[in-house]
Amino acid sequence: MRYSMVNGERIEAQPGLSGQCPSCGSLTIAKCGELKVRHWAHKGNRKCDPWWENETEWHRTWKNCFPMDWQEIIHQDKNGERHIADVKTAQGWVLEFQHSFLKPEERRARNAFYEKLIWVVNGVRRMRDKTQFFKLLHEMNPISTNPHIRKVYLDECALLKEWSGIHCPVFIDFEEDDLWCLMPTNQNMWGYVVAFPRHEFIAFHNKGADQVQNFDDCLNKLNSFLNLILKQRLIQQERSALQASSFRRNFLRKQSFRL
Ligand SMILES: [Zn+2]
Incomplete structure (x- = not known):
């Protein structure tokens, strides 16, 4: 502590x-x-607190971005279970800075314990994670440039695979200017990541409870935007499939006429 x-x-x-x-x-x-x-x-x-992990400079650097009295906040549920949140913001978000590997059952328990939880995951603890992640990014074109969203194959990045399939927002810190948010939407083994400027993330979470634009709005907008794009792409795919089948039918009709 x-x-x-x-x-x-x-x-x-x-x-x-x-x-x-x-x-x-x-x-x-x-x-x-x-x-x-x-x-x-x-x-x-x-x-x-069995969920407590020994802190590193990485934890402290993150905690230093927030006021002292928002750090190490004790939560107790109705059954008396107690845990210490790394940071709790004025807008009610609990920020957990996760450096080490977390067992899926503990992650699920923590997701359920805190009402509004955001994970910030250290992406450089294992050498391979950053390499795998940026290799994936370069293999796929962005599906949107503003915001910068990429589709990624989760099976090819161990870190993304570990953190996929949960409803809480996950921000991965690769020690770059941008954090990468793993969106809750995923299809089979495909997921979506959004670049999120570090300074904006910190600024958002330093806002008071009375600020008009809060982080909930920001996440909702990102989710809606992604779902809209996916819907448009699906319509486009269906249209292309229809055009292809109509072309095939016309072609076969012309061929049979010639015969
Ligand atoms: Zn104690």
């Missing part, structure tokens, strides 16, 4: 300090070694 309670205040780990876990109230010890980012650990390395 980044924060613990010390004398009633949420503070970051500093050498020699001990504190109290804001979630379970147990004793926490400041860990300020060279190898890992400074953090708090429960005494005896117990974890009160």
Whole structure:
């Protein structure tokens, strides 16, 4: 954890300090070694939140994009189950920054636990993921350039395959200017990804609750736009198929007339 309670205040780990876990109230010890980012650990390395993963510089860089009091927010459901969200925005979105591999059952549990959840996934943890992803992008033409949407074959990118088929938005961070949003719409093993500028993602989620254009509207617009394009392409395909069959019929008729 980044924060613990010390004398009633949420503070970051500093050498020699001990504190109290804001979630379970147990004793926490400041860990300020060279190898890992400074953090708090429960005494005896117990974890009160089984979903918590050890943080890296990547987590901290993301968290630093948001106010301190939006970070590490404790959620409790009606059954008393408690988890600590990485960030909760003023518009009610929980942002989870996922560095390590996540088992499908844990991902499903987290999707169900938080009402409005967005995943931000580290796309450079495994070398092959970024290579596979950009190879796929270059193989297919964009189906729209503004916004930039590409159709991708999920089976050829392990990271996309792992994160496909869930209803929550997934943004993949390949350490580029754009994040890539994996859209919830997919057909068999084909999926769709949209480039989303990093600075816009951060700006959107720093907005207050009273802002007119919120992230929900933005996602709905993207989904509607994609569905519209897919519908238009389907109509076009059906039209082309009809034209082809009519051409074939005319051709056969002319041939039989000649005979
Ligand atoms: Zn705890």
